[in-house]
Amino acid sequence: IILYAKAAVDLPLTGNDLFNLNLININKLLSGLECLGNNGSFSVELETNSIRCQSVDHETKEKTFFKYHLVDDSIIKEAPVSMNKIAALKFDTEFAISSNKMKQIMSGYAFVSDVSKIYFSTNQNKVEAEINDKTLPNVDNITMIASDSFEGSPIESSLVLNMEIFKVLSACKTDIKVKINNQYKVFVFQSVEDENVELKYIISSLVK
Numbered sequence: 001i002i003l004y005a006k007a008a009v010d011l012p013l014t015g016n017d018l019f020n021l022n023l024i025n026i027n028k029l030l031s032g033l034e035c036l037g038n039n040g041s042f043s044v045e046l047e048t049n050s051i052r053c054q055s056v057d058h059e060t061k062e063k064t065f066f067k068y069h070l071v072d073d074s075i076i077k078e079a080p081v082s083m084n085k086i087a088a089l090k091f092d093t094e095f096a097i098s099s100n101k102m103k104q105i106m107s108g109y110a111f112v113s114d115v116s117k118i119y120f121s122t123n124q125n126k127v128e129a130e131i132n133d134k135t136l137p138n139v140d141n142i143t144m145i146a147s148d149s150f151e152g153s154p155i156e157s158s159l160v161l162n163m164e165i166f167k168v169l170s171a172c173k174t175d176i177k178v179k180i181n182n183q184y185k186v187f188v189f190q191s192v193e194d195e196n197v198e199l200k201y202i203i204s205s206l207v208k
Helices: 026-036 083-088 099-111 164-169
Strands: 002-007 040-046 050-057 063-069 093-097 117-123 126-131 142-147 159-162 176-181 186-194 197-204
Touching: 026 050, 026 063, 093 099, 093 142, 099 126, 099 142, 099 164, 159 164, 164 186, 164 197
Parallel strands: none
Antiparallel strands: 002 197, 040 050, 050 063, 093 176, 117 126, 117 159, 126 142, 176 186, 186 197
């Protein structure tokens, strides 16, 4: 699963140079931000090989800050996938999975927890999702409607994904837009939490 995240942040930046912030451990940074609290003004200062994050309490004027060290470009390499190539793909089939349908899919997965695959197909202008493993004999399975409609071409033969993608998507609070390139069997799941944040999960179909 490849996650592409894009956010528009309105910050009073000083300087016009572009720069990379190579964060080796996101969870550690989030833990540091938790320590700063949320009752004050927040600032980030870029130093030679680190960032200094600081909050100033509105009432007491107390300063709390931490320094988080960055890593070199050679340690964190750019993703091998070109987002320009992904954007240039022609998507043949598009539909949306509502938050209620997402809950239903996760409930179905709890029922057939012994399998970890989900098959997508179209039937009578609807998109069906089957949680199953067709390579194994005598396994429990469940089929449900993932979307009441779709745009574009029908899915001629079922496409299969690992259920891990839905474990991730289940945390999204909005409907999920799904785009499929039938030639390369590539799925793009898009979540728009608000107008400034865009998340795209990119995953290829399994063989069986």
